[in-house]
Amino acid sequence: MKIDVWQKVWENYQFDPKNDSWELNWEKSQPRWKLALQYFQEKWGGLKNRTVVELGCGRATEALLAAREGSKVTLVDNNKTALYLAKQRFEHFGLGNTLQLIQSDVLNLDKKILGKFD
Helix, strand or coil: CCCCCHHHHHCCCCCCCHHHHHHHHHHHHHHHHHHHHHHHHHCCCCCCEEEEEEEECCCCCHHHHHHHHEEEEEEEEEEHHHHHHHHHHHHCCCCCCHHEEEECHHHHHCHHHHCCCC
């Protein structure tokens, strides 16, 4: 019997808006996000009005930060519970309208899907 480890992880995840706000603020303050923003600023003039995809998104922290910067976001994950939880987070922060969800194995995505992102 195959055990889906990620399904076990997401089934046990409890969404806590207060903790989630703290986590996003912490993530936003980290050097990796600051460097990513600097790169996006230099390459595209920022993330506003860009289309981004997060493959194997899990809870989609980076995509959520990109949406807060003005991006339209597509999340791809093979696990429907992870996508549901990510959608819940986006909706909590008023960003549900910036979001598209695709349930798929990221290693077998249709190339037409991937060609539409910045």
